[in-house]
Amino acid sequence: MKKISLLGATGSIGTQTLEVLRAHPEKLSLVALSLGRNISLGLSIINEFKPKLVCVLEQEDAKNLQELAPSGTKIIFGEEGLVEVATYHEADTVVNAVIGSVGLLPTLAAIRERKNVAIANKETLVTAGHLVMGEANKYGVNLLPVDSEHSAIFQCLNGDRNNDISRLILTASGGSFRDKTREELQGVTIEDALNHPNWSMGAKITIDSATMMNKGLEVIEAHWLFNMPYEKIDVLLHKESIIHSLVEFSDNSVLAQLGTPDMKVPIQYALTYPNRYNVENSEQLQLWQLGTLHFEKMDVNRFKCLDFAFEAGRIGGTMPTVLNAANEIAVDRFLKGEISFLAIEELIERAMEMHNVLPHPSLELIQEVDQKTRERVRSLQI
Numbered sequence: 001m002k003k004i005s006l007l008g009a010t011g012s013i014g015t016q017t018l019e020v021l022r023a024h025p026e027k028l029s030l031v032a033l034s035l036g037r038n039i040s041l042g043l044s045i046i047n048e049f050k051p052k053l054v055c056v057l058e059q060e061d062a063k064n065l066q067e068l069a070p071s072g073t074k075i076i077f078g079e080e081g082l083v084e085v086a087t088y089h090e091a092d093t094v095v096n097a098v099i100g101s102v103g104l105l106p107t108l109a110a111i112r113e114r115k116n117v118a119i120a121n122k123e124t125l126v127t128a129g130h131l132v133m134g135e136a137n138k139y140g141v142n143l144l145p146v147d148s149e150h151s152a153i154f155q156c157l158n159g160d161r162n163n164d165i166s167r168l169i170l171t172a173s174g175g176s177f178r179d180k181t182r183e184e185l186q187g188v189t190i191e192d193a194l195n196h197p198n199w200s201m202g203a204k205i206t207i208d209s210a211t212m213m214n215k216g217l218e219v220i221e222a223h224w225l226f227n228m229p230y231e232k233i234d235v236l237l238h239k240e241s242i243i244h245s246l247v248e249f250s251d252n253s254v255l256a257q258l259g260t261p262d263m264k265v266p267i268q269y270a271l272t273y274p275n276r277y278n279v280e281n282s283e284q285l286q287l288w289q290l291g292t293l294h295f296e297k298m299d300v301n302r303f304k305c306l307d308f309a310f311e312a313g314r315i316g317g318t319m320p321t322v323l324n325a326a327n328e329i330a331v332d333r334f335l336k337g338e339i340s341f342l343a344i345e346e347l348i349e350r351a352m353e354m355h356n357v358l359p360h361p362s363l364e365l366i367q368e369v370d371q372k373t374r375e376r377v378r379s380l381q382i
Helices: 012-023 039-049 059-068 078-086 101-112 122-139 148-157 203-211 213-225 264-272 304-315 319-335 343-354 363-379
Strands: 002-007 028-034 053-056 074-077 093-096 116-119 143-145 165-172 233-237 243-249 254-258
Touching: 002 012, 002 078, 002 101, 002 264, 012 028, 012 039, 012 093, 012 264, 028 039, 028 078, 039 053, 039 059, 053 059, 053 078, 059 074, 074 078, 078 101, 093 101, 093 264, 101 116, 101 122, 101 319, 101 363, 116 122, 116 264, 122 143, 122 213, 122 319, 122 363, 143 148, 143 213, 143 264, 148 165, 148 213, 148 243, 148 254, 148 264, 165 213, 203 213, 203 319, 203 343, 213 233, 213 304, 213 319, 304 319, 304 343, 319 343, 319 363, 343 363
Parallel strands: 002 028, 002 093, 028 053, 053 074, 093 116, 116 143, 165 233
Antiparallel strands: 165 243, 243 254
16 A cells, blocks of 8 residues: 655646545555645545645635544645645655645655655756755655656656667647747737647646647756756657657667556556556547547747757756746736736746856755746746
8 A cells, every 4th residue: 555645636636646546545545635725625635535634825724624624634834834744754655746846845855754756746856856866866766757758758768778768759739829820829818828739737837838838847857857968858749649758769769658648647657656557537549540640840949938948958057947937937927917928938038048057056046046036037027
């Protein structure tokens, strides 16, 4: 029986993780979780799974929830509470499904307690990949990818040496606006941007998919997860989202991992690795029904955020932190109706141009750069 601590239980990845736990109660048990402001859904989850420890964002919510929760559940709050959930003594595996850089501290804390981490939080590796991977190696902890693209690479690489790899190829659906030119992106609405053709995801990641920043962040993740230089990482436009990623080896053979677009599959594999079990209500892949799969070379002039991410990754130091922080605030401003869709790119580019890169940053420096970048991007006028 694996005992799970789930960070971000009410989000898109969190709720799908709960579906996996429901399907395998004899193999997986939820002992601790965190949630944000969705207290009504959180209470329903608590009553169903009866975790022993729960963290919420606000102190007042913690007080109110404690009165409604089962007697065996302790309610805590805030950033310290999030770390406490990540390090809960009964858990052996932590699922990091929170959105944003808030996931960094609990991930580091979990690793230092020698807990395996199933990671869906891109920002943790993007902003501090050198610190996270260094600690994971030091404490002998498995960092198991939850993103479908990284899970695909992880599965393709099982048993193969990294020095045999000539290229990692991440696939991208292209997002909500994949068939639009840059001229046609003028004036697109929030509702248009949130209408992803293949995946059901949260608002922030759906916008990131439309700008291609999501794929850019995944490139930086892949660099750290698989110890791969950026010149050996490529991105391929694949509209159907059937091939999740590919690995090319030194003999030019290529392995690919295929499946229908269903996040429960990589989530479950991260939780049950190295074992595989049936995924409930997951559609089998019938290639004969698809008939044809389509691929296109990625145009970084069309998708500028992907280019920004490669640039930030190659520069290294504090630049990926700036990339991520600027993107989070820019997307937030777009979702609030403050800026246009194309202004997201402009804000990120300006933040990167204004930043003086610092090499080999400490955790404290990363947090300082992150905060200053957010303040700057909030104040920039477009």
